[in-house]
Amino acid sequence: MSSNFHPDGTLFIVSGPSGAGKTTLINTVREQLEPIGIKLYFSVSHTTRKPRAGEVDGRSYHFVPPDQFAAMAARGEFIEWAFVHEQRYGTSKAEVRARLDRGEDVILDIDYQGARQVAADAELKPRLLNVFIFPPSFEHLDRRLRDRGLNSEEEIQTRLQKAVDEIDAGKEFYDYVIINDDLNVAAECLKAAIIAKKLQTKTALEAITAMAGRLKEERDGRFARGH
Numbered sequence: 001m002s003s004n005f006h007p008d009g010t011l012f013i014v015s016g017p018s019g020a021g022k023t024t025l026i027n028t029v030r031e032q033l034e035p036i037g038i039k040l041y042f043s044v045s046h047t048t049r050k051p052r053a054g055e056v057d058g059r060s061y062h063f064v065p066p067d068q069f070a071a072m073a074a075r076g077e078f079i080e081w082a083f084v085h086e087q088r089y090g091t092s093k094a095e096v097r098a099r100l101d102r103g104e105d106v107i108l109d110i111d112y113q114g115a116r117q118v119a120a121d122a123e124l125k126p127r128l129l130n131v132f133i134f135p136p137s138f139e140h141l142d143r144r145l146r147d148r149g150l151n152s153e154e155e156i157q158t159r160l161q162k163a164v165d166e167i168d169a170g171k172e173f174y175d176y177v178i179i180n181d182d183l184n185v186a187a188e189c190l191k192a193a194i195i196a197k198k199l200q201t202k203t204a205l206e207a208i209t210a211m212a213g214r215l216k217e218e219r220d221g222r223f224a225r226g227h
């Protein structure tokens with residue numbers, strides 16, 4: 001099947017306050033976009049925080065001790081890294097660059113400080129889409145963090161405190177903002193943003209010329225056969 005989508009590896013960043021629904025939305029859209037030909041690789045970040053119940057090393061995060069993280073950062077092995085809720089989190093340069101160079105699409109769940117660093121990278125910027133996920137209200141965010149059952153009361157308080165600052169700090173450089181009230185509606189919005197970016201080619205004229213050439217050959221073939 002010929003693809004509707006351009007072959008340039010694209011980087012999708014999903015940011016937003018803890019509990020807004022980033023993980024849920026990313027998992028939903030990854031599953032729903034694959035059948036139409038968009039395969040999104042989730043980049044597994046490195047972090048100094050401890051694993052929570054049910055988190056698997058190498059799948060949720062690469063859990064590393066602080067000295068190892070610091071050494072990696074000093075060697076320039078992260079595209080971006082930041083302190084988030086008193087822990088360090090970073091995105092592997094080797095993994096993301098290799099995938100983008102192979103024409104694969106990568107999705108990141110990183111905070112606004114990381115999103116800002118990536119947006120400042122002149123090489124990555126043209127192949128980047130930044131999406132910010134908003135909770136419908138503070139009340140919803142509070143309830144979701146509690147119902148998720150992953151964080152201690154102290155962690156919930158820090159996350160709620162930071163939520164408003166994050167929204168404020170990130171607002172100027174996101175391409176799209178999606179309110180995650182109804183999950184299905186928010187997933188449709190995120191899919192639409194991703195699909196639109198994958199249709200947007202830098203070489204539209206080249207793509208159209210190639211397509212017209214292919215159709216012309218098919219037409220000529222058919223008429224040559226006398227149909």
Ligand code: ADP
Nearest residue numbers: 018019020021022023024144148180181182183
């Ligand atoms: P984040 O990755 O942004 O921290 P999660 O994806 O873990 O957030 O979502 C936080 C909690 O809220 C989870 O328990 C999830 O099931 C729930 N959740 C996510 N989206 C919605 C939604 N639209 N409506 C209700 N609950 C939601």
Ligand code: 5GP
Nearest residue numbers: 018045081082084089090091109110111114
């Ligand atoms: P959690 O510890 O709850 O999984 O994540 C806390 C926050 O860290 C989330 O806002 C998430 O987006 C952010 N985060 C996860 N990985 C990275 C990363 O590699 N870089 C940056 N800057 N933030 C990250």
